[in-house]
């Protein structure tokens with residue numbers, strides 16, 4: 027078997043292990059290890075590499091942003107920011123048809139602005155909003171669909187862990203990616219709200235009505251959400267404005283949300299250690315995947331698969347748009363069964379060299395940012411596409427059997443449709459992604 | 467082919483060093499071995515790991531050949547730092563050849579004993595690229611400047627600046643946001659990191675240069691030893707003092723066009739001389755003293771190394787001035 | 802938990818450093834070598850987080866295709882995964898030890914603070930050993946679970 031064939035065969039083997047429920051990071055580690063062993067003729071090479079690979083991966087300055095953003099999201103939950111956001115959104119939007127669901131989407135967007143993870147957003151907002159939605163008579167399908175979809179705003183609206191990983195893999199500027207993600211993230215929130223209003227018009231019995239609230243009260247509640255806005259502006263603005271590095275920005279965010287939690291009494295020793303432990307297990311999981319992907323991609327490079335694939339696509343002379351669409355569709359399909367971070371780590375080293383050679387009439391940097399945002403969105407759709415969508419499981423498990431998983435699966439479909447429409451719009455109009463970068 | 471050698475480096479394939487030095491070298495080796503050696507080049511750290519780990523990966527045989535910035539691992543190759551001291555480097559080609567000779571004499575059996583070193587070189591004169599003009603040492607006071615190695619950072623500190631460590635690709639962003647006030651890099655990297663577009667002042671120091679950085683092209687020793695003798699000969703014929711001189715000259719040759727382009731943009735290029743220059747030399751003196759003391763503390767003789775390096779640089783400079791030139795890859799068979 | 806404390810300390814240190822840098826005009830100074838401290842500290846934290854993730858069974862998995870299989874088969878698959886994980890952790894820890902000896906032998910130091918790189922490796926080595934012990938323990942737990950008839954819990958994921 028040539029090295030190239032070996033590289034190609036490693037894909038089905040890897041998928042087999044993953045589908046046999048081996049932890050994804052471990053599966054990549056094992057396949058990458060054995061592959062390098064075969065290519066190298068002995069374990070000498072890969073063993074020597076492992077002397078420093080684990081430590082340098084875990085001690086990467088740019089990756090240290092990941093646990094800090096996770097910590098920031100955890101502290102934001104302790105600080106009760108999810109409640110105040112939802113309350114504020116509720117008094118402004120709640121009286122409309124489907125208004126409480128719209129409020130949940132709005133609160134998810136707000137929470138996404140201080141939380142870098144989709145799952146944490148879904149979990150936090152689910153806890154706050156699910157009981158309220160049920161109280162006002164929202165159907166299980168609409169309530170769980172809304173929250174699962176709203177959770178993805180945690181990663182679409184900056185800061186975002188996946189964008190950090192993409193930026194590191196493609197050597198792009200994290201701050202610019204965050205700014206570029208902003209408009210598509212807002213579009214997502216608007217799209218979800220439109221989806222809700224269409225949904226409740228088609229199925230009027232799926233949502234109840236909440237009474238109107240006076241404007242005085244509305245503005246009063248608004249005054250409680252200023253820490254969220256302040257921290258978001260400080261973190262994203264500070265990173266983009268060059269006051270500090272992305273890692274420092276994440277540290278500032280974690281300190282900011284931590285202080286808020288401390289001041290409003292959300293931070294007890296017990297809740298503090300719980301957030302630390304939640305950060306710990308999520309961080310360990312992510313870094314195992316990063317390490318596995320590093321070993322696996324190193325092996326792939328040895329077999330020349332990425333190089334050959336890029337050369338092959340160039341030689342075929344496909345239309346650039348066709349290649350882009352094929353890749354996005356591939357992500358959507360993979361997203362039905364795989365986790366988004368693993369997908370990015372696994373595929374960007376292969377796809378990026380391919381797409382970077384295609385001519386879309388924009389600079390390499392612009393293209394990298396645009397492609398990153400598109401990839402982020404289609405990968406995130408995977409979080410809410412049945413049958414494997416982590417957000418769906420999270421929200422559904424919160425409902426404690428009061429909502430059958432089938433209902434959640436059905437309820438999320440309109441939101442998936444909204445996502446797909448948004449992808450098409452963003453592909454057709456790159457200016458929506460890149461425009462904000464021109465303004466500042 | 468019989469042997470496939472894997473070479474890895476951290477720059478994109480189209481950058482100057484890979485395009486003008488590493489690829490021609492690989493091609494020369496492949497051709498002169500009549501295709502019995504194949505060299506696969508992996509740019510941009512494709513095989514994983516970080517640039518500073520390249521040297522360990524080469525020593526351990528993870529990769530066969532790598533191009534390495536010596537300053538990445540302070541302390542690992544203390545003697546090489548003699549060429550990074552302020553106002554030592556006179557001409558990149560001559561200094562690269564001197565580096566090779568000092569390497570053969572002092573380093574081959576000591577700090578590089580675990581490697582097969584193929585070439586040693588330095589980049590062209592390092593200089594300051596800043597927002598505000600620099601006319602004297604005092605102007606540098608409190609400026610946040612990006613430096614590229616332990617020696618450069620020590621120099622910046624001594625000159626009163628605040629050294630900031632960051633990879634070269636982050637420089638444009640940091641400059642445009644005011645995170646740093648300037649950068650110390652040679653001219654040849656200026657176009658690729660768009661420095662001339664972002665700042666208006668370039669401060670040169672004439673000859674000898676303010677500083678330079680050292681590079682090595684290294685091969686795994688066991689891998690080299692395992693080659694049949696005739697293939698070893700091919701490698702040997704294409705490495706050593708000539709390749710070193712060629713690499714230094716080639717890298718420095720990219721300086722002039724970049725300098726010209728900056729001038730054409732209307733940027734100010736100041737060449738310090740007289741009192742202002744002397745001010746920098748005086749301020750830099752403690753850096754050299756501190757380095758000598760540090761080297762002495764490692765049981766070596768810093769002052770002697772410094773003398774030796776300066777003598778070798780002068781000798782090679784004379785050799786160049788006599789009209790000689792280092793032969794590059796694919797030229798060596800001609801002479 | 803120790804890893805978490807280190808992470809919080811790093812957060813505070815970074816903020817102090819930013820304030821110090823912002824106040825250069827007023828005579829303040831950023832924390833010297835803050836980048837290097839973060840790198841070493843985060844490496845320690847992540848090694849320290851590994852055993853916890855392991856205990857919580859929080860590693861990301863795909864259980865779409867195995868959920869239809871009988872619990873016994875799933876338990877067996879879990880046991881195999883756990884054994885592979887243990888072997889992987891043992892190799893990682895063993896290599897980390899050799900990496901540490903390398904850094905010690907070659908006197909590698911960091912860029913700014915110039916503290917020996919092997920300190921960072923040594924700090925990471927301790928939690929790595931703990932990970933191995935916990936992993937072996939988890940293999941034992943899985944063996945004990947083989948006879949259990951309850952359905953298996955799903956793994957975690959984030960983002």
Ligand code: NA
Nearest residue numbers: 138141180185
């Ligand atoms: Na976010």
Ligand code: NA
Nearest residue numbers: 361362408414
């Ligand atoms: Na999915």
